[in-house]
Amino acid sequence: MTSQHEFLDRGDGIRLAYASLSGTGPTVVFIHGFMSDMEGGKALALEASCQARGQAFLRLDCSGHGKSEGKFTDGTISRWRDDVLALLDAVTDGPLVLVGSSMGGWLALLAAQARPERVKGLVLLAAAPDFTDWGMYADFSPEQKAALERDGQVAIPSEYGPDPYIYTKALIDDGANNRLLTGPIRFDGPVRLLQGQQDPDVPWEIALKISEKLTTPNVRLHLVKDGDHRLSRPEDLDLLCAVVGELTATLTTASR
Template structure:
């Protein structure tokens, strides 16, 4: 496989990406927190898109994967800027974002910022507003004091080394919340969620479904699927969701 290409953004960040030419809309994979574009879902979708001649883009946010920067220095707003930079510079015409976990929040922010570009949307265990509703809401008084006094706390992860959560990430997240204000999604949306997900609950998926203003939005709950959502059945469901949006658009 060819190596990554790089995009230099107006904010001085260097984003690694892989772009596949083809017919539109451009399927854009938006990865999760501390994930990268070499994950199972991203690579599977890329191969699927290539097989059908569909344009496809995957990239690493700053502080992730092969892109510049440190994870600890980033926040939701930085990664939103990265997403906009990649979309504006590397795609043309309609796009179909596929957002996984934090990428689901990024996809919703993208839809708010570039609604005219969105042909439809697929989310996988979307985690909108998680910095407030999961991190901050779950912090003990001691952790909140540590965040204020030290500027960061460490949270254990089921999937990798502990997450370093900074005060900047929490404060910036409050400026990016999407479940506290109207959320118009005037295009087909398909949401996928595993019932055994220990990182994002089905309550979050239902809250997004109920909150969004969308004429064609469906949520599929998959019994026993976890947050990775990357076994054979789950990957087939992602393909089907993308195809459904392409057909509905």
């Protein structure tokens, strides 16, 4: 049985949707990707795994995604990071393990830097820090760049659904202010990176760069040779749950 949705007013009248399970710490938190939500296979598989072992768990929708309120086109990396922090502060206690998928990996890294006293471990799947640079604007055609400057946004067809992805100038400009791969990524805890080598959206070399930039020596990279961007096949979900379970067990043992 999945957890029930609840809502938190982030302070400006926009309500953020989330679902949580009580249990032992550290609390595992799943952060979704760009134009995704907390109802995907990875979030639900992780919730079931945590529930089976009595682990506290939180999944959430950033504003403009899923069941959360707000306009998607008002969103930026800073805004979505602050959505994550608002929920961490309001509905969780104690140590945390953040699990971020794609853009959620970027948000998880930013949240870990904002709450270093609470975030004890990270599991990042096809993490995409700085994707507004290397995975977005750099690939725009001259016509798309002109539309972005003229209209403040541009629509790009998506292979993940019938609706195009809407990229705003505000999102790209704000992304530049949140770059992580240009310097050291300060984090002291264990980090596990899961990356498909057949990912058409996030080159697997990005995972190597994240590992290089992280200041912690405790980094393990799981390359899935035939894995795509979603990493949502049964075997991928089994790997995710096993990695998260191992990491939380290690942290629990170390805290005793």
